[in-house]
Amino acid sequence: MKIVLGLSMAGGEMNNQRKSLWRFTLLIVISALFMLPLVLMLLASLKPAEQLTGDPYSLLPERVVWSNYQQALEVVPYLKYLANSIVLCLGSVLGTVVSCSLVAYGFARLRWRGRKAMFAVLIATMLLPWHVTMIPRFVLFSELGLYNQLAAIILPTFLGDAFYIFMLRQFFLSIPEELSEAARLDGLSEFGIYWRIIVPLSKPALVTVAMFQLVVSWNDFSSPLLYLSDQEKFPLAYGLEQFVSSYSDQTHLLMAASVMFTLPMVFLFFVAQKSFTRGITMTGSK
Amino acid sequence: MSAVTQRRRRLSGWLFVSPWLLGLIVLFVYPFIASFLWSFTEYDLLTSPRYVGADHYQRIAQEIASGEGFGKALVNTVYFAAVSVPMSIIMAISLAVMLNWKVRGQAIFRTLFYLPSMVPIVASSILWLWLLDPRDGMVNGVIGFFYEVPPLWFQGIQEAISLDTPLQFGSKDGLVMMSLWGVGNFMLIYLAAIGDIEPSLYHAAELDGAGVWQKFRHITLPMLSPIIFFNLILGIIQSVQAFTQVYIVSEGTGQPAEASLMISLQLFLSAFRDLEMGYASAVAWVLFALLGLATWGLFRTSKNWVHYRGVRM
Numbered sequence: 001m002k003i004v005l006g007l008s009m010a011g012g013e014m015n016n017q018r019k020s021l022w023r024f025t026l027l028i029v030i031s032a033l034f035m036l037p038l039v040l041m042l043l044a045s046l047k048p049a050e051q052l053t054g055d056p057y058s059l060l061p062e063r064v065v066w067s068n069y070q071q072a073l074e075v076v077p078y079l080k081y082l083a084n085s086i087v088l089c090l091g092s093v094l095g096t097v098v099s100c101s102l103v104a105y106g107f108a109r110l111r112w113r114g115r116k117a118m119f120a121v122l123i124a125t126m127l128l129p130w131h132v133t134m135i136p137r138f139v140l141f142s143e144l145g146l147y148n149q150l151a152a153i154i155l156p157t158f159l160g161d162a163f164y165i166f167m168l169r170q171f172f173l174s175i176p177e178e179l180s181e182a183a184r185l186d187g188l189s190e191f192g193i194y195w196r197i198i199v200p201l202s203k204p205a206l207v208t209v210a211m212f213q214l215v216v217s218w219n220d221f222s223s224p225l226l227y228l229s230d231q232e233k234f235p236l237a238y239g240l241e242q243f244v245s246s247y248s249d250q251t252h253l254l255m256a257a258s259v260m261f262t263l264p265m266v267f268l269f270f271v272a273q274k275s276f277t278r279g280i281t282m283t284g285s286k
Numbered sequence: 287m288s289a290v291t292q293r294r295r296r297l298s299g300w301l302f303v304s305p306w307l308l309g310l311i312v313l314f315v316y317p318f319i320a321s322f323l324w325s326f327t328e329y330d331l332l333t334s335p336r337y338v339g340a341d342h343y344q345r346i347a348q349e350i351a352s353g354e355g356f357g358k359a360l361v362n363t364v365y366f367a368a369v370s371v372p373m374s375i376i377m378a379i380s381l382a383v384m385l386n387w388k389v390r391g392q393a394i395f396r397t398l399f400y401l402p403s404m405v406p407i408v409a410s411s412i413l414w415l416w417l418l419d420p421r422d423g424m425v426n427g428v429i430g431f432f433y434e435v436p437p438l439w440f441q442g443i444q445e446a447i448s449l450d451t452p453l454q455f456g457s458k459d460g461l462v463m464m465s466l467w468g469v470g471n472f473m474l475i476y477l478a479a480i481g482d483i484e485p486s487l488y489h490a491a492e493l494d495g496a497g498v499w500q501k502f503r504h505i506t507l508p509m510l511s512p513i514i515f516f517n518l519i520l521g522i523i524q525s526v527q528a529f530t531q532v533y534i535v536s537e538g539t540g541q542p543a544e545a546s547l548m549i550s551l552q553l554f555l556s557a558f559r560d561l562e563m564g565y566a567s568a569v570a571w572v573l574f575a576l577l578g579l580a581t582w583g584l585f586r587t588s589k590n591w592v593h594y595r596g597v598r599m
Binding site (some may be wrong): 031 | 294296297298299300301302303305306307308309310312313316317318320324327331381384385388389390391392395397398399400401404406407408409413414415417421422423424429467471474475476477478521526527528529533534537544549551558566567569570571577581
């Protein structure tokens with residue numbers, strides 16, 4: 001009996017080993033497929049221009065042309081767009097974190113008449129497609145003199161965003177009410193409680209919101225398309241597209257610029273992987 | 287608690303939400319009303335709106351019937367959503383199941399599968415525009431062997447759905463490829479949900495002699511069904527709202543022959559190229575109504591297949 005059992009276990013182990021080897025191989029193949037477009041982008045950014053037109057299917061650069069990057073910096077003009085992107089990102093992240101955390105505090109930690117109804121309205125705004133509000137917003141912002149201003153894109157972030165408010169509210173709700181009660185007894189104002197207790201305890205959630213908004217602002221193409229007309233003010237996402245239409249045959253520069261535009265996001269992901277995955281999985285569990 | 291502090295707390299509630307309240311009025315309520323009213327007017331931004339009744343809605347109805355303008359955009363959008371949403375769901379679940387396998391390097395595989403989702407949409411559009419170039423693109427360089435006339439991708443109007451042999455791929459199929467590449471967000475959500483499934487469920491099924499497929503079909507899938515439902519609704523909304531990638535691969539025109547003219551782009555062009563704000567507002571409201579209808583319909587069917595905590599709702 002013992003022997004039979006031992007044998008069958010050994011057989012099972014073999015089977016398991018073969019299974020995990022097979023699985024491992026499959027994962028390698030799929031990872032390679034997923035990474036291939038990025039690798040090709042990187043390789044193309046280092047190829048000489050004539051190789052991309054003359055021998056488009058070759059994989060490796062005949063010689064590595066680092067100067068593609070230097071050239072892209074000048075032709076795009078990358079650094080000017082980068083500065084605008086940074087202004088947009090910093091302004092929007094600041095606006096989002098400040099406004100959404102304040103509003104979420106109001107919804108999660110304070111009792112006031114009309115709170116439930118207002119919260120329902122907040123959720124309802126998430127269901128409204130942007131198409132409906134786009135044109136009047138554009139007219140309104142133009143009349144306020146915001147056309148062709150980065151402020152047209154940054155200012156709305158100071159008025160909160162339903163999705164982030166919802167996320168932060170969920171997080172604030174999980175902080176014990178006793179902490180607030182004790183602080184109130186000590187004479188702390190509501191803003192004091194928000195600032196000294198809730199905000200420090202909510203750092204991970206706030207970082208997640210900040211990261212999300214950073215990615216959104218960095219990637220945002222439609223707002224600059226709508227509001228900006230002066231090339232001096234273009235952020236990278238929009239400037240890069242402008243470059244596509246005028247230099248579509250300069251694949252080597254296009255790819256070098258795209259690599260430089262993508263790398264900060266990849267870097268950000270590696271630095272803040274935890275906050276990203278936490279935030280994304282939180283979205284699914286609502 | 288004294289009456290004064292209570293009143294102060296109540297007041298501070300409104301005070302804390304006041305930024306959003308201002309946003310609600312300026313960014314939602316006013317635009318909501320204005321766009322509804324404008325949809326009954328002729329409005330070109332330069333002269334003030336002129337009432338034209340339901341003309342624009344009539345025009346939209348005609349366009350749906352004739353398959354031009356909005357009708358064309360609607361068909362394209364439905365095609366894109368109908369192909370990309372189910373494929374993304376299947377792909378995200380399959381990848382999540384694989385990433386849940388206990389193998390060496392699991393964390394690295396998770397990162398690699400997710401990484402394309404961090405690529406900005408502008409960059410991935412530029413990248414795929416080049417990869418799917420009909421003449422010089424790497425993709426055709428690989429599959430070109432099988433074709434006398436290789437697929438035209440973003441320059442083509444023949445779509446895979448026509449099932450020609452050999453299979454042709456057009457602009458919308460290119461957009462589907464792009465969306466499949468960036469499926470990482472939902473993959474992570476499924477991955478977290480699979481991790482939450484009680485192992486005892488699988489052990490019980492194994493004792494009953496269930497195989498891999500049966501366990502997936504009768505445990506994993508039902509347990510994931512609330513997320514599949516969420517993914518379905520969000521996927522439809524997202525594909526209807528898809529704009530940036532559509533704009534870039536068609537150079538802001540919906541070309542070739544309007545094959546990639548999706549509703550979002552058609553609305554944008556009507557408003558900001560043709561300055562037909564009234565018509566564009568009407569399109570927005572029709573879109574809003576159609577999305578609402580689709581969501582409502584899905585919620586109704588969800589009772590039959592979505593399980594919450596294993597209980598069918």
